[in-house]
Amino acid sequence: MNNLPIVKTLVWPDEAATAAFATRLAAALSQVNLNACIALHGDLGAGKTTLVRHLLRALGVEGRVKSPTYAVVEPYTLPAGEVWHFDFYRFSDPREWEDAGFRDIFASPGLKLCEWPQNAAGVMPTPDLELHIQVDDDAQRHVQIAALTARGQELLG
Secondary structure, three states, X not given: OOOOOEEEEEEEOOHHHHHHHHHHHHHXXXXXXXXXXXXXXXXXXXXXXXXXXXXXXHHOOOOOOOOOOOOOEEEEEEOOEEEEEEEOOOOOOHHHHHHOOHHHHHHXXXXXXXXXXXXXXXXXXXXXXXXXXXXXXXXXEEEEEEEOOHHHHHHHO
């Protein structure tokens, strides 16, 4: 029997710790052919985009890594597969999900990194991993990671 979710709690004292976690996650993602969905929760400035930048670098993305705040999604093509970085901060109309082709993207293989996933609740599928990032008074990040699927369990391994 599967006892989902598995939850881990981490502390990232600095950006180097964030980068180290991203490198470990990139290695795990390579084992599943980049086929996963990761939801990133946290207030503005919590470090969601910083984590994504380090993760994309660890996966081999070169050049500028832009935040998709206004575009909603930034796609990347890597030798290992497709990656989509979503920022649902300004997302409010579920019809946009269909109109933008997000249903097709989420149904296809590849890595989906989703900031502000709560704004796409009801249309976004269950993520494999869900990260909640909080910043304390010392600028450390307290991160709770939940594996919500068997693939998420594999990634958290």
